[in-house]
Structures are given as structure tokens and as C-alpha cells.
């Protein structure tokens with residue numbers, strides 16, 4: 381993996397553990413010579429992980445729609461800041477140039493972005509690892525809901541298992557490096573579980 385996309389909050393969150401997790405992940409990316417791809421903001425957890433990677437000597441690509449450049453305060457010190465025309469272009473470019481995706485704690489934007497790449501994976505549009513860095517159990521209720529969706533037969537177990545979940549950044553990156561995508565896409569064997 382050369383480039384990893386990290387989705388995370390444009391807010392810092394309530395607990396300092398969220399910010400600390402962004403720092404640990406950022407340093408781990410640099411240690412493994414992996415470029416950070418993210419939304420390009422200088423605020424919240426987004427700004428924190430970018431600052432950490434840059435100050436540890438790593439590379440950061442930020443991708444931001446023109447309409448958000450002022451609102452999310454685009455980061456002025458990135459290796460590469462790409463300003464695009466729309467949110468859809470942003471998400472497509474983030475997916476296209478990255479070899480895997482991690483969601484740190486964040487709000488609706490973060491959750492939407494992770495679920496989009498997960499649904500693209502389930503449809504076989506890409507075969508890259510999608511992961512949750514579950515700090516302080518922040519994503520426990522989402523994982524419980526997905527288990528419920530499997531029980532109710534709206535999600536196949538093989539697609540639920542695509543989501544790599546860990547609370548330690550180094551272990552999560554190891555899981556991503558070893559990831560094997562499911563052999564079945566959503567519409568093959570649709571009557572099987």
C-alpha cells in the first residue's frame with residue numbers, strides 16, 4: 381500500500397483520545413512510507429492527522445471541493461492540495477488514488493464516505509481494504525447494527541467481514557496489508573447467505 385485515504389471528523393471530538401489516535405496513525409503511516417490522502421482541511425481530526433504526517437516528514441495529498449475551501453479552511457502546508465469542483469469529484473478522486481481506506485472517529489461526512497467505499501467494494505467496483513479505527517468503542521453501535529443487518533439478511537456475512545475493525549493503528553495497517561477481497565460480489569449467488 382502506497383497511499384491510504386483517511387476519513388475523519390472535521391471536529392476534534394469530545395475526548396483527547398480521538399486526537400491522540402490520529403497522531404499515532406499518522407506516525408505509523410510515515411513509518412511505513414505510506415502517503416496520507418484526506419479531505420484537505422486544517423480543522424478537527426482532519427487537520428491533526430495532516431499536521432502529524434507532515435511534521436514526521438511524510439507526504440499528504442488533500443482533496444477539497446472549491447465550495448469548502450473557506451469553510452473547512454484548506455490546509456496551506458500540504459505536499460499536494462487538489463481543489464475540485466464538487467463533493468462527488470472529491471470522493472471519486474480519493475477512492476481512485478488510494479490503496480485502502482480508514483475511518484477514524486468522525487461525524488456524518490466521515491460515516492458517509494466510509495459507507496460509500498464499502499458499497500463500492502461490495503459491488504466489485506474496487507477490491508481495496510476498508511477499515512474502522514474504533515477508538516474508545518466509538519463505532520461499536522455501527523458494528524452492532526451491521527451484525528443486525530446480517531441477521532436480517534440484508535447484508536451477506538462475506539460483505540460484513542470486508543470491514544476490518546481494530547483499535548490499534550499498527551494492527552489495523554497489518555490487517556489491511558493482508559486483506560483478501562471477497563470472491564463474491566453483491567449480485568452473484570444472490571439467494572445464498
Ligand code: AMP
Pocket residue numbers: 388389390391419421448452467471486487488489490491492493
Ligand atoms: P464530518 O465527519 O461530518 O466532520 O466530516 C468530515 C469530512 O467529510 C469533511 O471534510 C466533510 O466535508 C466531508 N463530508 C461531509 N459531507 C459529506 C458527504 N456527503 N460526502 C462526502 N464527504 C462529506
